[in-house]
Amino acid sequence: MVVLGIDAxxxxxxxxxxxxxxxxLGERTLGTTTADHLALLTWAxxxxxxxxxxVEDCRHLSRRLERDLLGAAERIVRVPPKMMAQVRDSARSYGKSDPIDALAVARAALxxxxxxxxxxxxxxxxVRLLAGHRDDLVAERTRTVNRLRWHLHELDPGWEPAARSLWRPKNxxxxxxxxxxxxxxxARLARTHVDRCRDLTSQIRELDRELELLVTRLAPTLVALCGCATLTAAKIIGETAGVERFRSRHAFARHNGTAPVPVWSSNRHSFRLSRTGNRQLNAAIHRIAITQAHYHPQARELLQRRRAGGDTKAESIRVLKRRLSDVVYRALLADLDRISQPQQVADAAA
Incomplete structure (x- = not known):
């Protein structure tokens, strides 16, 4: 068997x-069109x-390539950039180039x-595209509100509008x-910013309604979790990109950065918070953990038990996040089974 590493x-x-x-065994550089990909298959x-x-896991660069290769019934694996960089640094060659990176991708896959x-x-x-677009609109609205505040201050320094609510229609x-x-x-620029805030707020609310319908249909079990509202569920669905690609709950925890990192030697065993993994997914689980720490009885009991055992507040939250990673993993699997069952029945009927 041969492995073809691709630096996209x-x-x-x-x-x-x-x-x-x-x-x-060989090397080739080509374009990124479908015709180029067909030529690549012929060469391979x-x-x-x-x-x-x-393929290096940069899907915004390799999406068309993966689509064409999968359409030709080829097998593809995704190599995380960090893993590829580690293989490249451990090689005997020096420097960094596209062929060196592609070779590192292939050897990492081996x-x-x-x-x-x-x-x-x-x-x-x-879901990921909609959630990302909403984040962009919220950030743009925040910048617009900040500029509006400076204009209002210049017009009337004694007038201080309500904090963190300037985008509301009544304000x-x-x-x-x-x-x-x-x-x-x-004053004319201020009126322009007011109109822009109204327009952005309308777009954000429309996206919220679209995301709510989509997320509720795709992941009702996930949304039912305490602390997991629509936007948090949308972030989890989009960043997970298919729970079936993880072989176990431990692999999912490693991906989202909730798996503890061992930092001990000799007789004292200890762990620290992981700074690796998908930080967007980690932040979503953290929001669930903070909400459950206030409102979920079992989560509150776990935190109290860990604090009584000598854990700090940060350590107890880390333990809760690791438990929640398993809960989210099971919820995603349950939603996947629910969606796949009607399709299996339809295939059997056909």
């Missing part, structure tokens, strides 16, 4: 072929029919047999009334 970029892909011992056939494609396999994008990508209407009798450039 916006305008080009570099491919390096290695055998099962990691020896380099000369190395044999038993092959595995290894070294790690349980890498996640690539599959065609599904509803999880739609924007009150500002519009105060700006009605003012002339000049600053």
């Amino acid at each position: 970029h916006k305008r080009s892909h570099t491919v390096v072929v290695v055998d099962d011992n990691g020896r380099k 056939e000369k190395f044999g029919s038993e092959r595995l494609w290894a 070294r790690e047999p349980d890498l996640p396999t690539a599959h065609l994008d599904g509803p999880a990508r739609e 924007l209407s009150a500002i519009t009334e105060r700006l009605a009798g003012l002339d000049g450039l600053v």
Whole structure:
């Protein structure tokens, strides 16, 4: 078997072929269109029919390539960039280039047999795109509100609008009334920012309604968890990108950064908070943990028990997050089974 490591970029892909011992057999750089990918498949056939494609996990760069290869019934695994960098640093060669990176991707795929396999994008990508677009709109609205505040301060330093609520319709209407009798450039810019805040708020609310319908349909078990509202569930679904690609709850915990890191020697065993993993997914689980620490009886009991046993507040929250990672993993599996059952019945009927 040969492994074809791919270093993906916006305008080009570099491919390096290695055998099962990691020896380099060939190299090629080509474009990123579907025609280029078909030419790549033709070139790869000369190395044999038993092959595995290894792609650096940068899906915004490799999505079209993966789609074309999967359409041709090829096997693809995704190599995390950090793992590829570690292999490159341990090699005998120096420097960094596209062929060196592609070779490191291929050798990392040989070294790690349980890498996640690539599959065609599904509803999880739609949720991720919608949630990401909403985050962009919220950030833009925040910048607009900050500029509006400075203009209002310049017009009337003694007037201080309500904090953290300037985007609300009633507050924007009150500002519009105060700006009605003012002339000049600053007042005109302030009115422009008010209109922009209204427009952004309308778009954000429309996205909220769309996300609520989509997330409720895809993951009702996840949304039913205490502390997991629509936006948190959307972030979990989008960043997980298919729970079936994780072989166990432990692999999922390692991916989201809730798995503890051992930092001990000799007789004293201790662990610390992990700073690795998907930080967006970790933040979503952290929000659930903080909410359950206030409102969920079993979570409160766990935290009290850990604090009584000598854990600090941060250590007890870390333990709760690790437990919640398993709960989220089971909820995602339950939702996946619920969605797949009707499809299996339809396939059996056909």
